[in-house]
Amino acid sequence: MAEAAGVSRAAVSKVLRNAYGVSPGMRQRVESTIEQLGYRPSVAARALRGSSYRLGLEIPHIDARFMTQILKGAKRAVAGTPYQIILAPADGPEYDTLESLADGLVDGIIAVSPLVDQAWLEDLARRVPVVMLGRHDTPAGYDTVTGDDHAGARAVMEHLLSLGHRRIAHLTEPENVTIPGSGTPHSVRLEVYRACMAEAGLSGNIQVGRRDVSGGDAVGAAAALLALPEPPTAIFAGHDDMAVDALAAVGRTVAVAGYDDTDLAAHPLIDLTSVDQQGVEMGAQAATMLLERFQGRTEPRRYMAATRLRIRSSTAS
Amino acid sequence: MAEAAGVSRAAVSKVLRNAYGVSPGMRQRVESTIEQLGYRPSVAARALRGSSYRLGLEIPHIDARFMTQILKGAKRAVAGTPYQIILAPADGPEYDTLESLADGLVDGIIAVSPLVDQAWLEDLARRVPVVMLGRHDTPAGYDTVTGDDHAGARAVMEHLLSLGHRRIAHLTEPENVTIPGSGTPHSVRLEVYRACMAEAGLSGNIQVGRRDVSGGDAVGAAAALLALPEPPTAIFAGHDDMAVDALAAVGRTVAVAGYDDTDLAAHPLIDLTSVDQQGVEMGAQAATMLLERFQGRTEPRRYMAATRLRIRSSTAS
DNA sequence: GTGAAAGCGCTAACAG
DNA sequence: CTGTTAGCGCTTTCAC
Secondary structure: HHHHHOOOOOHHHHHHOOOOOOHHHHHHHHHHHHHHHHOOOOOHHHHHHHHOOOEEEEEOOOOHEEEEEHHHHHHHHHOOOOOEEEEEEEOOHOOOOOOOOHHHOEEEEEEOOOOOHHHHHHHHHEEEEEEEEOOOOOOOOEEEEOOOOHHHHHHHHHHHHHOOOEEEEEEEHHHHHHHOOOOOOHHHHHHHHHHHHOOOHHHHHHHEEEOOOOOOHHHHHHHHHHHOOOOOOEEEOHHHHHHHHHHHHHHOOEEEEEEOOOOOOOOOOOOEEEEEOOOHHHHHHHHHHHHHHHOOOOOEEEEEOOOEEOHHHOOOO | HHHHHOOOHHHHHHHOOOOOOOOOOHHHHHHHHHHHHHOOHEEEEEEEEHOEEEEEEEEOOOOOOOHHHHHOOOOOOOHHOOOEEEEOOOOOHHHHHHHHHHHOOOOOEEEOOOOHHHHHHHHHHOOOOEEEEOOOOOOOOOOEEEEOOHHHHHHHHHHHHOOOOOOOOEEOOOHHHHHHHOHHHHHHHHHHHHHHHHOOOOOHHHHEEEOOOOOOOHHHHHHHHHHHOHHHHEEEEEHHHHHHHHHHHHHOOOOOEOOOOHHHHHOOOOOOEEOOOOHHHHHHHHHHHHHHHOOOOOOOOEEOOEEEEEEOOOOOO
């Protein structure tokens, strides 16, 4: 490449990064040669020496519709920058996926990994900039972007209670995702559920269903709730995907509310009451924070998105 | 790393790739040092010299449920190999996304890019192994994995016709995706639709609706079909996502059939008749073909998955 | 303003 | 069986 343009490699490198110290004439010459040759710099080589200009987004469930929102926002935030987003689907323990992203593939990581150990994350964040989604912890070396799970869950419960429901069940993820005090979104939503029930003097009516550990759907869990001696009249599902499963199991016999306000919730045939926690904005914030870290920021930042309850017919009386 | 174990870098490299010429003692020593240091080889450096052990899956719409199936199959196929899958979401023209994957990030590419030029692809395939999904072309340098769009579309049409429908509309993608003879899945489905209508003596009833070019939904297009002077009694949608949009627009007043048999189609509240084209198997085949190319295969292979019509209540009379 | 040269962390010949 | 060595393609001082 350098020879083709009759200049040094250094010159080419400078033009590529439009750094100082290139005369207009040289820049011109290099650029036209790049054009002619269809030359593209090797990401591997760049990464070895500097940056790969790749941003890794680790996602636990590709089919979780909430992820679509996150990606959309992140894309929007990096538009116009030289950075690109690559997705790393995690299967099972996210440690491996995160490690392998950190192995020099990307300049920074956005991850949805509520279960990984904070100390381990701090360690990772020392090697590569990290922004975590949906962690209510207080990190030293990475940033967090979360929704306001307290407010969101409370809004759902107040809505259901105001409709007169007394037997309200909560449909959530397996136990390992909802350990009290762990700060995962689903642990918070569960805690709020319990608290609201207690405040309403309905502690005796607390019922918690959980979806299969095997990553299966929540249809069975919802059906099990309905089969109780005193079945719930309303189900607060931890997120829309489970809510949709619940609808599949219980039909319109029970009020169902979800979380995330995914596009499916707005579908007329589903028409699910849900909590909008601004997933797109969260994705955009996460990417922006990463870009800030690339530019030198080191002190941690935390962003919490506001929530809004979208009431639809799934909770109509 | 090498010094820490008191051996040469070459030895470490060999252990890593478990190549020949390492004594058990040395392997032992190296491995335990790797363990102690938590050492992880740099992907960038490996890629520069050999392989990155990363497989790129380019997908046009992350939210297309069909992609979930592809990814699932691909994951299954690489399980147990040293390869990992990374996803590259394409926005707009796939050329850029594919190029940037080929820039040394991955050892091979699986892509869903019906619109890119074949000659251009052949060119790309000379630089890096490529498997294309959903292209009915006859390539020289890359492999293809497709569904049997002829059989699948015909099955839908025969089903609808056998139910007595005469005014059957087709809901498909924008024109640029369905250019006759282009070999895209949607162009084939459209052609089969026309052919089946003609064969049934219903050429006069052909109605084609298209979803918004802007990547929007197909709700409006479906509503427009229904607003025709002689509205269709059945809609054959090019894929499930559009079929679900159609259901949103027309409710249960019109028979609706989709394509791909995504998990949403099986949902009781949707319960959509659809064509199962074995997306998981297609993904697995694609990944397997790529692995074969890594091992030296160069002659092109083409795989076509069989289809099966799943009849559900959305086309009940 | 420009080019020469060192080196990122690894792999693949080759020599020992 | 083991270690030395020469790059992979780029970025980055540092002379010129």
